[in-house]
Structures are given as structure tokens and as C-alpha cells.
Amino acid sequence: MALADLAAKSLTLLPPETAHRMSLKALAAGLGPKLAADADPVLATSIAGIELSHPVGLAAGYDKNGEAPDALLAAGFAFVELGAVTPRPQVGNPHPRLFRLREDRAVINRMGFNNEGLDALKTRLEARAGKPGIVGINLGANKDSEDRAGDYVTLVKALKGLASFFTINISSPNTPGLRDMQGEEALGALLARVNDARWTEPVFLKVAPDLDAAGIESIVRVAMENRISGLIVSNTTLARPDSLKSQHKVEAGGLSGAPLTHASTEVLRQVRIAAGPDLPLIGVGGINSVDSAYAKIRAGASAIQLYTALVYEGPGLVKRLRDGLAARLKADGYTSLAEAVGVDA
Numbered sequence: 001m002a003l004a005d006l007a008a009k010s011l012t013l014l015p016p017e018t019a020h021r022m023s024l025k026a027l028a029a030g031l032g033p034k035l036a037a038d039a040d041p042v043l044a045t046s047i048a049g050i051e052l053s054h055p056v057g058l059a060a061g062y063d064k065n066g067e068a069p070d071a072l073l074a075a076g077f078a079f080v081e082l083g084a085v086t087p088r089p090q091v092g093n094p095h096p097r098l099f100r101l102r103e104d105r106a107v108i109n110r111m112g113f114n115n116e117g118l119d120a121l122k123t124r125l126e127a128r129a130g131k132p133g134i135v136g137i138n139l140g141a142n143k144d145s146e147d148r149a150g151d152y153v154t155l156v157k158a159l160k161g162l163a164s165f166f167t168i169n170i171s172s173p174n175t176p177g178l179r180d181m182q183g184e185e186a187l188g189a190l191l192a193r194v195n196d197a198r199w200t201e202p203v204f205l206k207v208a209p210d211l212d213a214a215g216i217e218s219i220v221r222v223a224m225e226n227r228i229s230g231l232i233v234s235n236t237t238l239a240r241p242d243s244l245k246s247q248h249k250v251e252a253g254g255l256s257g258a259p260l261t262h263a264s265t266e267v268l269r270q271v272r273i274a275a276g277p278d279l280p281l282i283g284v285g286g287i288n289s290v291d292s293a294y295a296k297i298r299a300g301a302s303a304i305q306l307y308t309a310l311v312y313e314g315p316g317l318v319k320r321l322r323d324g325l326a327a328r329l330k331a332d333g334y335t336s337l338a339e340a341v342g343v344d345a
Contacts, residue, residue: 004033005314012311016098016107020062027068027075033315035076040326045337047302048202048229048280050134050164052078055297055337056321059284059305060084060138060167060206064115066124073133076318081305082121083138084169087154089117090142093174097253100311101246105288106257107308108248109236110174113140118158125162136165138206143175149190153197165201168194168228171208171235173254179208184218191226202229207271209234209264209285216267220274230280232305233268236260237285257308261286265299272300272345288313290324297325300342 011019026032043054057079058072064083072080092114099108115121121137128135139155141148152168159166170181170190181190194203205228207219223231236254244259264285272281283301287293288309296304309317325337334340 005316008310008314009312012100012102016100017095020098024063024067027071030071032068032071033075035074035319039078039322042326042329042335043322043337045302047282048165048204050079050202052134052303054078054322055301055303055325056293056318057081057134057282057303057305059307060169061109061111061307062310066121069135070128070131070133073135075315076322079134079136079164079303081136081138081167083115083167084113084140084172085115085118085121085137085155086113086140086142087118087145087151088142089120090115099248099251099253101244101248101255101257102312103245104243104249104257104259105309105312106244106246106255106259107311108251108253108255110251110253112143112174113172115140118155122158122162125159129162134164136167136204137163138167138169140169140172141175141178148178148181149193152190153193156194156197156199156203160199160201163201165204165229166199167204167206167232169206169235171206173208173236173238182207182211182215182219184222187219187222188226191222191228195226204228204230204232204282206232206235209237209260209267210239211267213270216270216274220271220279224275224279230282231271231275232282232284233271233301234264234285237263239263256285257312258286258288261288261292261295265292265295268296268301269299269345272342277342287321288317290321290328293321293325294328294340295344297337297340298342298344300345302338302341
């Protein structure tokens with residue numbers, strides 16, 4: 001993994017989107033890192049009926065078009081989330097739209113759901129049908145859609161049977177008005193329509209970290225009333241902590257990475273308290289160390305996802321998290337990951 005980490009760090013010398021494309025091409029060509037699938041049994045976890053050998057997954061945003069899910073699984077992730085995908089292809093927002101905040105170990109993006117669209121992703125998923133591995137799909141709405149709730153229904157219907165789970169993404173800050181769908185009335189209407197479309201796969205709802213207590217209570221209540229399988233907490237933030245040092249801190253878009261660690265973990269803890277012990281939660285936001293990963297689990301997450309930290313830490317981070325979490329659980333006297341979930345909530 002050391003060589004893979006060195007290669008990943010060398011990519012940071014390139015413009016961010018160029019580096020992203022090059023890394024995806026390398027993975028698709030079979031040049032990615034490999035990590036043995038065997039994980040310590042203490043890490044085995046289940047979320048919404050999905051059995052995972054360990055809790056570390058890849059968040060949406062890296063492989064938007066399903067170009068390299070199997071290579072990413074081979075790199076050690078227990079599960080991979082593709083997307084976001086929209087029904088129609090979308091170029092996203094104007095360049096530049098992706099910024100590394102090196103001093104802050106963070107990224108700001110205003111990509112705007114750039115992707116090749118439903119048909120391209122569906123074709124790739126059909127080609128890998130029957131292969132092992134947990135692969136989910138993050139669903140988005142087209143920016144110019146006249147019926148954004150209908151976009152999610154279209155995607156669920158079209159991709160049935162091709163994914164291990166779906167994620168309804170209404171929390172990206174880079175599509176104007178999208179976060180308005182987190183409001184109680186709009187969210188209830190959206191989830192009711194998705195329910196009418198039915199599904200066999202688990203369906204998660206991804207929420208923003210910029211929620212107050214009332215917003216958390218509302219989203220949890222509506223999600224549970226509509227039998228959503230679980231929540232992913234959280235997306236990128238519009239907040240700009242005073243601690244940011246990078247010249248790019250003034251850029252518009254969603255902030256991810258280390259500055260989000262505490263805030264996203266606190267929102268996760270509040271969601272766990274509001275939801276009680278049974279609603280499955282996936283923790284995302286600022287995971288870059290064993291400490292931050294373990295904090296997510298103790299705050300209420302049965303699984304975690306990361307992305308931004310890979311830019312700075314390299315793919316070897318997956319093994320470091322996997323091994324470190326196993327050691328931490330055993331040191332604290334736990335015989336299973338489930339015993340540690342939510343102990344700080």
C-alpha cells in the first residue's frame with residue numbers, strides 16, 4: 001500500500017479534476033491497490049440487512065459513472081457507493097469547481113451532479129451483474145428538472161436489481177433548491193412517491209450536516225414514517241469554520257474533510273438520539289484516522305464512508321482504519337462492532 005499512497009500523493013501535484021480522472025482510469029485499467037478481503041471478525045457489521053465484513057466504505061462522488069466499482073472493492077472497501085447519477089446526462093457547474101484546501105486537509109466542491117446519466121450507468125451495472133460485492137447508487141435530480149421527486153422515482157425504477165442499495169441525495173449544496181426537499185412537507189411527498197415505486201433494495205436518505213435540532217427531529221420522523229431503510233449522515237457543509245487557513249476557503253460549494261469531523265459526528269449523535277437504537281445509520285464526514293472513525297461508530301453509525309481523506313492519506317488509509325478499529329474495539333472490551341454502536345449517544 002505504501003507505493004499506492006505515494007502514487008496518490010503524486011496526483012495532488014495535478015489539477016484536482018485531472019487527478020481524479022487519472023486515478024479512475026488507472027483503477028479501471030487494473031492498476032489499483034489490492035487489499036486482502038479478510039477482516040478481523042470483530043468488525044463484521046450489518047446495516048439494513050446488508051452484511052459487511054467491516055464497516056469502511058467509499059462515499060459517493062468519486063466513481064460517479066460506475067467505471068471502477070470492482071477495483072475499488074479490491075482496494076479494501078467493504079462497500080462502494082457510486083454516483084450521484086441523474087436521469088439525464090449533466091455537465092455540472094462551470095470550471096473551476098473543485099478546490100484542495102491543503103493546509104486544512106479539506107476540499108471544497110461545487111461540481112453540480114456532473115455525470116453521464118442513467119443510461120450510461122445502467123449499461124455498466126448490467127455488464128457486472130452477478131459479480132460479488134456491495135455496490136450502492138447515489139441518486140440525484142437534474143438541475144433543470146420540472147419534477148425533481150419524479151427523477152428519484154425514475155432512477156429507482158430503472159436501476160432495480162442492479163444495486164445493493166440506493167441513496168436519495170437531497171442534501172448536496174450544489175444544485176439550487178435541492179436542500180429545500182429536506183423540509184417536512186416536501187420530504188414526505190418525495191418519500192411517499194418513492195414508496196409507491198416500491199423496491200427490494202434498501203433505500204437510504206443522505207442528509208446535510210447543517211441541520212438544527214428541529215430539522216433533525218423532522219427528518220427522522222418523516223424518514224421513519226415512510227419506512228426508509230436508514231440515514232447517511234452527512235453530506236458536505238456550507239459552513240466555513242474560523243479555523244480554515246487555505247486561500248480557497250472563500251470558494252462557494254460544499255466543504256468536506258477534516259474541518260467537518262466534529263460537526264458531522266455531533267449531528268450523527270443527535271440523529272441517533274432522535275431515532276432511537278433501531279434506525280440504521282452510516283456516518284460520513286471528516287473521517288481521516290482511527291480516532292475519527294471510531295467516534296462515528298460510538299456516536300451511532302453501524303458503518304462509515306470516506307472520500308476526501310483519500311486525497312491526503314492515500315488508499316492505504318482503508319487498511320489502517322480497518323486494523324485500527326479492530327484493535328480499538330478489542331482494547332475497549334467489545335466482542336463485536338455492534339456493541340460499540342451509539343454508546344456515546
